[in-house]
Amino acid sequence: MTFCPADEAFARRLRDSVPEDVFRPVEARYLEEPRGLFQGQCGVLAAPRSTEEVSTLMRAAHEARVPVVPYGGGTGLVGGQIATDGPPPLIISLERMQAIRNLYPAENVMIVEAGAILADIQTAAENAGRLFPLSLASEGSARIGGNLSTNAGGTAVLRYGNTRDLCLGLEAVLPDGRIWNGLSRLRKNNLGYDLKDLLIGAEGTLGIITAASLKLFPQPAGIGTALLSVPSPADALDLLSLARDHLGDGVSAFELIDGQGMHFLAEVLPDLRLPYAEIPTWCVLIELGLAKGLDPTEALETLFGAAFEAGLVSDGLIAQSEAQRTEFWNVREQIPEANRRVGAVSSHDISIPISRIPEFLERGNAIVARIGEFRLNAFGHLGDGNLHYNVFPAKGRSKADYSNCRDVVKQAVYDLVHEMDGSVSAEHGVGRLKTADLERYGDPVGVEVMRAIKAALDPIGIMNPGAVLRSL
Numbered sequence: 281m282t283f284c285p286a287d288e289a290f291a292r293r294l295r296d297s298v299p300e301d302v303f304r305p306v307e308a309r310y311l312e313e314p315r316g317l318f319q320g321q322c323g324v325l326a327a328p329r330s331t332e333e334v335s336t337l338m339r340a341a342h343e344a345r346v347p348v349v350p351y352g353g354g355t356g357l358v359g360g361q362i363a364t365d366g367p368p369p370l371i372i373s374l375e376r377m378q379a380i381r382n383l384y385p386a387e388n389v390m391i392v393e394a395g396a397i398l399a400d401i402q403t404a405a406e407n408a409g410r411l412f413p414l415s416l417a418s419e420g421s422a423r424i425g426g427n428l429s430t431n432a433g434g435t436a437v438l439r440y441g442n443t444r445d446l447c448l449g450l451e452a453v454l455p456d457g458r459i460w461n462g463l464s465r466l467r468k469n470n471l472g473y474d475l476k477d478l479l480i481g482a483e484g485t486l487g488i489i490t491a492a493s494l495k496l497f498p499q500p501a502g503i504g505t506a507l508l509s510v511p512s513p514a515d516a517l518d519l520l521s522l523a524r525d526h527l528g529d530g531v532s533a534f535e536l537i538d539g540q541g542m543h544f545l546a547e548v549l550p551d552l553r554l555p556y557a558e559i560p561t562w563c564v565l566i567e568l569g570l571a572k573g574l575d576p577t578e579a580l581e582t583l584f585g586a587a588f589e590a591g592l593v594s595d596g597l598i599a600q601s602e603a604q605r606t607e608f609w610n611v612r613e614q615i616p617e618a619n620r621r622v623g624a625v626s627s628h629d630i631s632i633p634i635s636r637i638p639e640f641l642e643r644g645n646a647i648v649a650r651i652g653e654f655r656l657n658a659f660g661h662l663g664d665g666n667l668h669y670n671v672f673p674a675k676g677r678s679k680a681d682y683s684n685c686r687d688v689v690k691q692a693v694y695d696l697v698h699e700m701d702g703s704v705s706a707e708h709g710v711g712r713l714k715t716a717d718l719e720r721y722g723d724p725v726g727v728e729v730m731r732a733i734k735a736a737l738d739p740i741g742i743m744n745p746g747a748v749l750r751s752l
């Protein structure tokens with residue numbers, strides 16, 4: 281496809297149809313992403329205030345064949361929000377569309393604009409006595425349109441599902457500027473194909489999400505959090521089964537933490553207080569959210585007793601205050617920052633069928649050890665089978681020493697994931713980082729259908745070109 285740049289002539293045309301202050305200076309933050317893997321470019325940056333303005337901008341871009349990149353909070357980790365090549369695009373940032381349009385507590389539904397920051401949505405739900413359970417370390421910056429477009433996961437997927445599971449309907453602007461109103465509040469709606477499920481996880485390649493209808497939940501009456509040392513990942517999985525036998529859906533988070541991750545924290549973030557005097561080999565952060573009448577501390581103590589007897593845990597800490605709970609979560613949530621500072625040779629956001637995770641770790645570690653000397657940090661949302669399996673330089677060496685084997689490590693890990701019926705993109709998406717991996721590991725018929733859907737909705741191909749599907 282041949283595109284035109286979002287140049288001065290295009291900007292002049294746009295100025296005739298939307299107010300002047302829709303345009304913003306292109307600050308560096310729109311062209312960078314959290315891990316510094318991609319450097320972007322931009323012709324015109326627009327921050328519209330309404331769905332109609334988004335539609336006007338899209339219509340103009342469609343007529344002029346100008347590529348468009350939708351932009352949320354810029355926290356995506358696979359470069360979907362960063363146009364690296366091709367003619368400089370029109371970036372449409374949703375940052376001014378932050379309104380909570382409506383809240384229906386009796387229906388457990390909230391309608392929000394796509395630029396609403398995830399943490400603000402959580403607070404609005406809480407103020408209405410409800411819970412919006414999506415929770416990620418980036419929730420202070422990520423916007424719901426970005427969460428939906430990446431089908432974000434996070435820490436509560438075990439109980440509440442991915443962002444897709446939390447959405448009842450969408451409003452979106454299609455690549456030709458038409459507005460699709462699918463803002464349903466219904467939990468049953470089988471009137472034809474489910475278009476929202478096409479746009480969710482499409483990473484801005486099929487249209488721009490402008491608003492969403494979200495599911496809310498009752499707030500748990502009591503929250504309990506514990507850090508439990510486990511001898512191995514297999515024991516962690518048995519502990520998860522035991523916890524669910526005891527507490528059913530009361531288990532809302534179950535995070536695996538590798539002792540290596542804690543050693544990294546001690547090494548590069550020494551001000552962070554670690555709750556252990558001696559760092560365990562593995563531990564699990566477990567969180568309960570229980571209904572009225574159930575005491576979470578008692579429930580955790582009973583669980584710990586049963587797990588200890590079964591040899592599944594060797595030690596444990598149960599949070600006795602909100603401050604201690606925050607301290608436990610800080611350990612988990614600062615691990616990505618510690619990883620960033622140590623500098624990974626290769627990072628992998630992967631999913632494995634849950635019961636095969638111990639086997640994956642054993643085989644993966646052996647494969648990586650055959651390639652060279654590394655340190656491994658495998659952590660993540662064990663409860664839903666999502667691991668961040670990250671490979672680091674041996675102590676005293678830097679990632680530059682490994683530049684010649686980075687691709688070998690990545691492919692060896694991905695080949696094993698694929699062989700074990702896993703996914704090489706669990707919660708971060710494809711973006712621009714994994715387009716070749718989608719072709720290599722995705723089902724060929726599935727990829728063909730994706731291209732057909734893209735061609736049907738965006739025949740000129742202006743929506744985020746090069747993201748998800750490699751430009752042919």
Ligand SMILES: Cc1cc2nc3c(=O)[nH]c(=O)nc-3n(C[C@H](O)[C@H](O)[C@H](O)COP(=O)(O)OP(=O)(O)OC[C@H]3O[C@@H](n4cnc5c(N)ncnc54)[C@H](O)[C@@H]3O)c2cc1C
Pocket residue numbers: 314349350351352353354355356357359360361374394415416417418421422423424425426427428429430431432433434435483484485487488489490616707708711744747
């Ligand atoms: C510290 C940290 C922790 C993280 N933890 C997690 C985690 O636990 N789980 C997880 O899943 N992710 C995690 N992420 C990744 C990231 O936060 C999520 O992918 C998030 O959903 C992206 O939202 P955003 O608003 O920042 O989107 P952006 O980064 O702005 O965009 C992401 C993609 O969505 C598209 N897009 C954005 N808005 C729209 C819209 N309105 N319509 C159409 N397309 C749009 C963009 O074009 C791009 O392709 C983490 C990131 C960081 C930095």
